[in-house]
Amino acid sequence: MSKRKQSYQDYFTERPMRASEMDSIAPTVGLAKCLPIGHSETDTPFSKRIKSLFAFVLIAFCIPATIFYFDPNRTPYVHAVDLFIIGISVVTLAVLHFTQKAWLAFDVLGTAVALVMVFSFSVVGNRGADLLVPVFFPLLAITVRGPHKSWIWLVVIVGVEALVYGIAPYLPEFNHPWMVTALNPTGSLFHSPQKLPITQGAISVAIVLTVFIYFLVHYAYVEALKAQVIAKEQAEQLAVAYSQSDRLLQNILPRSVVERLKENPEQLIADDLPDVVVLFADLVDFTPNASRMPAAKLVALLNQVFSKFDDLVDAAGLEKIKTSGDAYMVAGGLNNGGDENLAKIAELALDMRRITQELSYNGQGAMNLRIGIHVGPVTAGVVGRLKFYYDMWGDTVNLAARLQTSAEIGEIQTSKETRARLENVYEFSPAKTKRLKGLGDQQVSALIGRKAG
Structure with missing residues (x-):
């Protein structure tokens, strides 16, 4: 059985649907909400609607039968038929309610309908409409029993019609007081005038009419279900594609920027941010070591290092801005500033240094970093149309970059502004003055670690 065929057949099973199908086809509204007979927690919205439709039909059977039962002009036999219709409808509703199985309730009803058809046709014969009533029962079976099992009830109904025609001439003479009328003074049951x-x-x-209408509706119903399954598959494929594109965007741009671009893809993203922490990290002696490594090992090593960095950045809720060769740039405070971002960057720098020192260049010498951290105002935005990217500019970025390039091997070099906001919690080396290219003399310190206690 194909996956798609199994999928539309699953709409009629009593088991819980697979996770990918749980949100299928339609919300629980209308009749299903107003008439929740036989509903269970594992029902799909579709199966709830089917059960409510079935319950509605049963109630619709009961109402006219109840009204006709109190008509004094009807014979005792007809009153008995009315009572039978009321009784079997109530019993079927009870089975539906207590078992929560629509197929079982329908089979109870179907068995009763087949029996009453045999008896009714044998007693009253062809009343025109009586021969048309069986047309509708197989149609109800398509809805409640499902198109793949409804054919059983088509066979039953057609078989009952053929059986009644075959046995009608051979029924015995039988009289009953319930059947006595002016036109039937002897009360003949099976051969009344x-x-x-x-x-x-x-x-x-x-x-012929029963079979023709059944197959016409069966075909239309199955095609409608197939169309629903195809539409659902396409919606799932679109959702997966959307999720993948969204994930790719978030790998390129900060989350807040992605959301803004979703709202208006054509807008210019350019922000002046007052309090952003910028971290630059660079692998020490990467270029000479890289020249001695095969390309595959080089890329694998760089991927290993930067993937570990990515995990740390993601866990801290910071934003990776870019990588360039063996350099790595991170920022905190794109949405809101504060010392919390400084602390996150400080912990990130310590973890990055620790992770790197545990690795080596192809087993020949430990890896190490130079890291620079500064905090202050930046200008940030998205540039380009082909392979667009998010970047930052300003003195804060320049100083963080210069702190990184001038740091000692394994050193996390910070500006005086960074130290001033972290020194209550973190330990630093004594401050010293360094001349940084293009920025002049700057007071710098090395982040050592978190203070004990």
Whole structure:
């Protein structure tokens, strides 16, 4: 059985649907919400609607039968038929409610309908509409039992029609007081003068009509289900594609920028941010070591290092801005400033240094970093159309970059502004003055670690 065929057949099973199907087809609204008979927690919205529709049909059977039962002009036999319709409808509703199985309730109803058809046609014969009523029962079976099992009830109904036609002439003479009327003074049950014969033409038309309408509706119903399954598959594929594109965007741009671009893809993203922490990290002696490594090992090593960095950045809720060769840039405070971002960057720098020192260049010498950290105002935005990227500019970025390039091997070099906001919690080396290219003399310190206690 194909996956798609199994999928539309699953709409009619009593088991919970797979996770990918749980949100299928339609919300629980309308009749299903107003008439929740037989609903269970594992039902899909579709199966709830089917159960409510079935319950509605049963109630619709009960109402006219109840009204007719109190008509004094009807014979005791007809009153008995009315009572039977009321009784079997109530029993079927009870089965549906207590078992929560629509298929079982329908089979109870179907068995009763087949029996009453045999008896009713045998007693009253062809009343025109009586031969058309069986047309609708297989149609209800398509909805409640499902198109793949409804054919059983088509066979049953057609078989009942053929059986009644075949046995009608051979029914015994039988009289009953319930059947006594002015036109039937002897109370004949099966051969009453009021009984209209079921002719070969009438039964043939009834059977052909029943079969034709059944297969027409069955085909239309199955095609509708297939269309729903295809639409659902396409929606799932679109959702996956959207998720993948969204994930790719978030790998390139900060989350807040992605959301803004979703709202207006054409807008210019350019922000002046007052309090951003910028970290630059660079692998020491990467270029000479890289020249001695095969390309595959080089890329694998760089991927290993930067993937570990990415995990740390993501866990801290910071933003990776870019990588360039063996350099790595991170920022905190794009959405809101504060010392919390400084602390996150400080912990990130310590973890990055520790992770790097545990690795080596192809087993020949430990890896190490130079790191620079500064905090202050930046200008940030998205530039380009082909392979666009998010970047930052300003003195804060320049100073963080110069702190990184002038740091000693394994050193996390910070500006005086960074130290001033972290020194209550973190330990620093004594401050010293350094001349940084393009920035002049700057007071710098090395971040050592978190203070004990």
